[in-house]
Amino acid sequence: MTSHRARNAADLSRLAQRKPSIDEELLDSPSDEPFAEAVVDLSAIGHNVETIAGQTSAAVMAVVKADAFGHGLLPVARTALASGATWLGVTSASEALTLRAAGVDAPTLTWLHRPDEDFGPLIVADVDVSASSVAHLRGIAASAARSRAARPANVHLKVDSGMSRNGAMPSEWPALVTAAAEFEREGWLRVRGIWTHLATADEPRRPEATRQLSSFDDALKTAGAAGLAPDLRHVANSAATLAIPESHYDLVRVGIACYGVEPVSGRTYGLRPAMTLSARAILVKRVPAGTGVSYGLDYTTRRASTLALVPLGYADGVPRNVTPDARVWMGGQRHRIAGRISMDQFVVDVGNTRVDMGDEIVLFGPGDRGEPTASHWAQWADTNPHEILTRVGPRVARRYVNADPPIGGRQSEAIAAVDPMNGNEPTTDRESAHG
Numbered sequence: 182m183t184s185h186r187a188r189n190a191a192d193l194s195r196l197a198q199r200k201p202s203i204d205e206e207l208l209d210s211p212s213d214e215p216f217a218e219a220v221v222d223l224s225a226i227g228h229n230v231e232t233i234a235g236q237t238s239a240a241v242m243a244v245v246k247a248d249a250f251g252h253g254l255l256p257v258a259r260t261a262l263a264s265g266a267t268w269l270g271v272t273s274a275s276e277a278l279t280l281r282a283a284g285v286d287a288p289t290l291t292w293l294h295r296p297d298e299d300f301g302p303l304i305v306a307d308v309d310v311s312a313s314s315v316a317h318l319r320g321i322a323a324s325a326a327r328s329r330a331a332r333p334a335n336v337h338l339k340v341d342s343g344m345s346r347n348g349a350m351p352s353e354w355p356a357l358v359t360a361a362a363e364f365e366r367e368g369w370l371r372v373r374g375i376w377t378h379l380a381t382a383d384e385p386r387r388p389e390a391t392r393q394l395s396s397f398d399d400a401l402k403t404a405g406a407a408g409l410a411p412d413l414r415h416v417a418n419s420a421a422t423l424a425i426p427e428s429h430y431d432l433v434r435v436g437i438a439c440y441g442v443e444p445v446s447g448r449t450y451g452l453r454p455a456m457t458l459s460a461r462a463i464l465v466k467r468v469p470a471g472t473g474v475s476y477g478l479d480y481t482t483r484r485a486s487t488l489a490l491v492p493l494g495y496a497d498g499v500p501r502n503v504t505p506d507a508r509v510w511m512g513g514q515r516h517r518i519a520g521r522i523s524m525d526q527f528v529v530d531v532g533n534t535r536v537d538m539g540d541e542i543v544l545f546g547p548g549d550r551g552e553p554t555a556s557h558w559a560q561w562a563d564t565n566p567h568e569i570l571t572r573v574g575p576r577v578a579r580r581y582v583n584a585d586p587p588i589g590g591r592q593s594e595a596i597a598a599v600d601p602m603n604g605n606e607p608t609t610d611r612e613s614a615h616g
């Protein structure tokens with residue numbers, strides 16, 4: 182095939198031979214390295230899950246919703262399951278079915294659904310679903326009848342014990358458990374779990390969690406009186422797992438702690454942040470004192486300075502609304518962000534530090550080298566570390582390190598096969614890059 186592209190390449194190469202100014206090395210091997218990447222240390226995830234499992238006799242659910250908080254659904258799910266988690270938690274049918282399509286068959290719960298959704302594929306794939314209303318139960322029972330699955334749907338009934346988010350209100354609960362018992366008798370579903378979520382577990386001095394636990398116990402009694410005998414009662418998120426042992430019941434649902442963020446304010450449990458977000462400077466320039474930088478020119482250099490251009494912006498999840506305290510790590514020190522963060526890029530004022538094009542800039546990581554952490558960014562952007570991690574966008578390549586067993590072969594193929602960002606090509610040299 183003598184393609185248009187190949188002809189162009191031949192023309193260019195002839196041109197280059199006549200033009201000595203063209204860099205021979207670049208002609209032969211232009212870089213295909215990503216200029217920004219999120220490196221995910223799977224051994225940190227394994228360590229965190231083991232640490233959590235060591236704190237409880239309850240079963241551990243690794244919450245891997247939202248692409249495992251931005252870390253990558255499949256590598257994280259597999260690592261968590263190899264490190265002591267026995268359940269996986271997601272919010273949508275597509276996440277649960279992506280796990281199943283990749284061969285991950287561990288018990289999985291999904292919990293955000295329209296009542297009239299087709300739950301059939303989830304029932305067939307043996308994925309447990311949450312119900313917070315009689316309308317949801319009807320939808321699940323109808324899907325079970327329609328899908329002719331060989332098994333009843335496994336359902337976890339959710340009670341709102343005081344957070345006023347998802348879950349049935351205590352006033353609605355008796356009707357919900359009565360309907361569930363009825364559908365259970367008819368064989369459409371089995372109530373495998375009863376659960377709730379805590380609003381204030383990360384602030385253990387507050388009294389509301391105790392009240393929520395008491396409301397949950399009342400809900401369990403009502404369910405028992407309706408004839409339900411679920412295997413799994415579950416309440417605790419990361420913070421409750423680490424700080425409120427009486428919330429553990431049969432299963433704990435752990436999200437942010439798996440990713441290495443300490444969930445309880447003022448306490449540390451030896452968790453290790455798993456993600457390092459970095460980029461390469463794609464332009465470096467020297468500017469005089471008094472130079473305005475970026476949109477609005479509302480940052481001005483105080484002295485002659487070197488500015489480094491970072492190819493990441495708010496479209497990649499770098500928060501635009503950070504305080505002037507925000508720093509990145511480059512050349513062994515933290516440096517100030519100069520001016521506003523744009524959609525795809527921002528500028529760092531490194532003063533007189535020697536930096537070159539191609540040098541690494543770390544936005545956040547575990548903090549071992551002095552770089553900021555996701556928790557620092559959360560402070561600077563007045564949000565939580567969950568949002569900082571989850572918003573790292575699909576343009577940022579993910580690279581997995583310290584996988585055990587190493588990622589490659591079956592695992593990278595499975596990732597490539599189910600991840601639309603990777604097309605259908607198994608990734609090879611950068612094993613499991615997204616986007």
Ligand SMILES: Cc1ncc(COP(=O)(O)O)c(C=O)c1O
Nearest residue numbers: 244378418419434435436437438
């Ligand atoms: C219902 C539910 N359970 C558990 C979790 C995990 O919470 P955390 O990340 O605080 O451990 C979440 C996360 O948002 C959740 O929505």
